[in-house]
Amino acid sequence: MGQKGVQRPLQKLFSWVRKQSNKVKTFLGVFTVLTLLVTLKLLIHEHNHFFVLAEFAHFVGILVLIYKLTTHKTCSGLSLKTQQLTATFLFARLFCSLQIEGDIHTILDLVTLVATFWLIFMMKYKLKSSYMADLDNMKKYIVIVPSLVIAFFIHPRTNNLILSILWAFAVYIECVSVLPQLRLMQNVKIIEPFTAHYVFALGVSRFFSCAHWIIKVYDTSGSYLSLSGGGFFWIPMIILAEIVQTFVLADFCYYYVKSVMQGQMMVRLPA
Numbered sequence: 001m002g003q004k005g006v007q008r009p010l011q012k013l014f015s016w017v018r019k020q021s022n023k024v025k026t027f028l029g030v031f032t033v034l035t036l037l038v039t040l041k042l043l044i045h046e047h048n049h050f051f052v053l054a055e056f057a058h059f060v061g062i063l064v065l066i067y068k069l070t071t072h073k074t075c076s077g078l079s080l081k082t083q084q085l086t087a088t089f090l091f092a093r094l095f096c097s098l099q100i101e102g103d104i105h106t107i108l109d110l111v112t113l114v115a116t117f118w119l120i121f122m123m124k125y126k127l128k129s130s131y132m133a134d135l136d137n138m139k140k141y142i143v144i145v146p147s148l149v150i151a152f153f154i155h156p157r158t159n160n161l162i163l164s165i166l167w168a169f170a171v172y173i174e175c176v177s178v179l180p181q182l183r184l185m186q187n188v189k190i191i192e193p194f195t196a197h198y199v200f201a202l203g204v205s206r207f208f209s210c211a212h213w214i215i216k217v218y219d220t221s222g223s224y225l226s227l228s229g230g231g232f233f234w235i236p237m238i239i240l241a242e243i244v245q246t247f248v249l250a251d252f253c254y255y256y257v258k259s260v261m262q263g264q265m266m267v268r269l270p271a
Contacts, residue, residue, distance in 0.1 A: 050212035054205045055108040061201030062115045068194035074130040075123045077195040079184045081140050083123065085177035087116045088144075092170035096163050135187040138180040147172035154233045168234070175241040178202055178249065185252070191267040200256045203249035210242040 044050060069075055090113040097106040123131050148169055155168035181199060185191050191199075217239070252269070259267045 050208050050215075052104060052108070054208035054212075055105060055112070057201050057205035057208060059108060059112045059115070061198040061205070062112055062119070064194055064197045064201065065119055066115060069119065069122050069127060072194070073127065075127045076130045076132060077184070077188060077192050078119075078123065078131075078198075079136045079138075079181040080120065080123045080131060080133075081136055081138060081180035082177055083116055083120050085140065085143065085173055085180070087113060087120060089170040089173040089177060090116060092166050092173070096167045096170065099160075099163055132184065132188070136180060136184045137187075138183040140180070143173065143176040143179060147176065150237070154237050156234050171238060172241060175245040178245070182248065182252065185269060189269050191269065193265050193267075196256055196259070196267040199249070199252055203246075203253040203256075206242065206246045206249055210239075210246045213239045213242055 065078065090109050094106065094109045094113055097103075097109060150172055151165050151168035155164040158164045178199070185195070185199070213235075252267075255269060256267050259265075
C-alpha cells in the first residue's frame with residue numbers, strides 16, 4: 001500500500017513532464033542536475049570520495065551482471081564489446097596506478113577488473129549461445145583509435161611520457177566504453193531488469209565522477225582548469241569527456257527511473 005501510494009504521485013509527475021515542451025523538459029533536467037550537484041557539494045567535503053563512489057557504483061553494476069549470469073545462465077542483452085573495452089581501460093588504469101601509488105582506487109580497479117574478466121570468459125565460452133552477437137555490432141576500433149590518437153596529443157604532463165599517454169587513453173576509453181552496450185540496447189528496444197540495473201549503475205558512476213570535476217573547478221574559481229603540470233588542455237578534456245558520457249547515459253537513466261516508478265520490470269526505449 002505504501003509503495004503504491006508513493007508511485008501514484010510519481011506516475012503523475014512523469015506523465016506531466018512527458019506532456020511538456022522540449023524547452024520545459026530541458027529546464028527541468030538542468031534544474032535537477034544543478035540541485036543534485038549542490039546537494040553533493042554540501043554533503044561531501046573530500047573530493048576523493050567522489051571517485052570512490054564512482055568506482056564503487058561501477059563495481060555494484062558488475063555484481064548485478066554476475067548475479068544474472070550465475071542465476072539465469074544467460075548473457076542476453078549484454079554487450080561483450082563493452083566488457084572488453086571496460087577491461088581495457090581498467091587494465092591500463094590499474095597498471096598506471098601500480099606504478100604511481102597504490103591506494104583504495106587500485107584495489108577497487110583490481111577487483112572490478114577480475115570480475116570483468118570473469119564476465120568476458122562466461123560470455124565468450126560458457127554462455128556463448130545466448131550472446132546477441134548480431135546485435136552487438138558496433139566496431140571497437142571506432143572508439144579505440146580516436147581515444148589513442150587524442151591520448152597521444154592530450155595527456156597529463158609527467159616525467160613518464162608512456163604512463164601519461166596510457167593514463168589518458170584509459171580516461172578516454174572509459175568515457176566511450178558504454179557505447180556498444182547502448183547500441184545493442186537501441187537494437188533490442190526492450191531491456192531486461194539486470195542489464196538495465198547495470199547500465200543505470202554506470203550512469204550513477206559517471207555522474208559522481210563528473211560531479212567531482214565540476215565541483216573542483218567551482219571551488220578553485222576555475223583556476224583548476226589550467227593546473228600547473230597538467231597543460232592547458234588536459235583538465236578541460238577530462239571534464240568534457242565526463243560531461244559527454246554523463247549526457248550519453250542521461251537519456252537511458254530517465255527511461256530507467258520512469259519504468260521503476262511505474263512499477264515496470266522492463267525498460268522500454270523509444271523507437
